[in-house]
Amino acid sequence: MKITIVGGHGSIAMLLHPILKAKGHEVRGIIRKEEQAEDLREVGAEPVICDIEETADISEAVGNVDAVLFAAGAGPGSGVARKWTVDRDGAIKLINAAKKNGINRYVMISAMGTDTPRGNEVFRTYLQAKEEADEALRNSGLDYTIIKPGRLTDQEGTGKVSLAQELERGEIPRADVAAVLAEVLETPETAGLQLDLVSGEQSIPEAVREVSVTKQ
Numbered sequence: 001m002k003i004t005i006v007g008g009h010g011s012i013a014m015l016l017h018p019i020l021k022a023k024g025h026e027v028r029g030i031i032r033k034e035e036q037a038e039d040l041r042e043v044g045a046e047p048v049i050c051d052i053e054e055t056a057d058i059s060e061a062v063g064n065v066d067a068v069l070f071a072a073g074a075g076p077g078s079g080v081a082r083k084w085t086v087d088r089d090g091a092i093k094l095i096n097a098a099k100k101n102g103i104n105r106y107v108m109i110s111a112m113g114t115d116t117p118r119g120n121e122v123f124r125t126y127l128q129a130k131e132e133a134d135e136a137l138r139n140s141g142l143d144y145t146i147i148k149p150g151r152l153t154d155q156e157g158t159g160k161v162s163l164a165q166e167l168e169r170g171e172i173p174r175a176d177v178a179a180v181l182a183e184v185l186e187t188p189e190t191a192g193l194q195l196d197l198v199s200g201e202q203s204i205p206e207a208v209r210e211v212s213v214t215k216q
Contacts, residue, residue, distance in 0.1 A: 002065040003185060004028040006052060006094050007072025008045060009036040011152075012109060015178035016071070017045040023182065030061050030072075052090040053082075059097035067105035067185055070094050070133075080122055083129040091133035095140045103142075105191070107184055109177070110134050110148045112169055112196050134194065143191035145184050149177045150198040162200025163207040170198030183208040 003020060005013050008029020020027050021044030029045040030052065031037065037047035050061035052072060062068060070091045074082035091108065098106055114131035117124040137144045150170040157175030180197060183204050184190050189212035202210070 001067055001185070002026045002028070002063075003067045003069060004030065004048075004062045004065045005045070005069045005071050006030045006058075006062075006090065007070065008040055008047065009033075010071050010073060011154075012174050012178050012181070013069075013071040014039065014043060015175050016069075016181055017043040019178060019182040020185070021045070023186070025185075026065075028063055028065065030058070052093055053085045056093070057097070057100075058093050059100040062094065062097040062101055062103070064101060065103060067107065068094055068098050068103055069107045069109070069181065069185065071109050073109075074126075078122075080125045083122070083125045087126060088129035088133045088136075092136050095136060095142065098142055099140070105185075105188070106137060106140070106142045106144045107181060108134065108137055108144065108146045109181070110146050110194075112148045112150050112167070112198075114148070138194070143188065145190045145192075146194040147177070147181060147184065148194065148196045150196070152177065158199060159204055160199065160201055161204055161207050162198050162202065163195050163211055165193070165195060165211075167196035167198055172197060172199045176204070179204050180208065187212055189213075 009031045027045040029040045030048045040047040074086040114127045117127040155173045157173045
């Protein structure tokens with residue numbers, strides 16, 4: 001497959017690129033800064049420079065691909081305004097670009113608990129922005145899968161997860177999130193699903209296969 005990842009220099013995306021490359025896929029990573037380009041090349045992705053906050057129509061940057069994945073985020077150091085312009089509006093711009101370019105498959109990295117915003121003003125806004133992005137994708141008519149990880153850690157991946165429509169809050173290494181996303185991209189039967197994701201006891205291929213079968 002040809003896959004475009006928005007937020008191509010993010011922590012999860014940088015772990016995902018080499019997995020997809022090893023599986024034989026072609027990956028384009030949309031990034032904001034030229035100085036990030038070489039990092040993407042080193043992990044097997046083609047860098048595409050496009051500031052999704054400043055660009056109204058990102059369809060040219062997205063290109064003619066088979067699937068898109070939204071992995072962008074304003075980041076923990078950003079204020080309220082950028083939660084809307086990146087986490088919500090960036091995801092919606094990717095929906096519009098996918099439709100314009102005839103791309104049906106869209107995978108979203110969201111977050112657990114978006115329907116019950118909590119924490120300080122910035123974190124509540126982040127969850128609200130993610131929920132509005134998720135809702136736009138659910139109503140888009142695209143073949144979507146929304147993956148909602150728990151608290152992200154930088155620990156080594158275990159390859160063991162829990163994946164279901166509703167789970168108790170927990171945590172998960174970014175490496176395992178990346179591995180789940182790679183599996184989901186190769187599993188079109190996950191289209192139409194919104195899934196919580198935390199560390200667990202099932203192997204990633206088994207967990208993805210089980211939610212796909214349960215859906216049928």
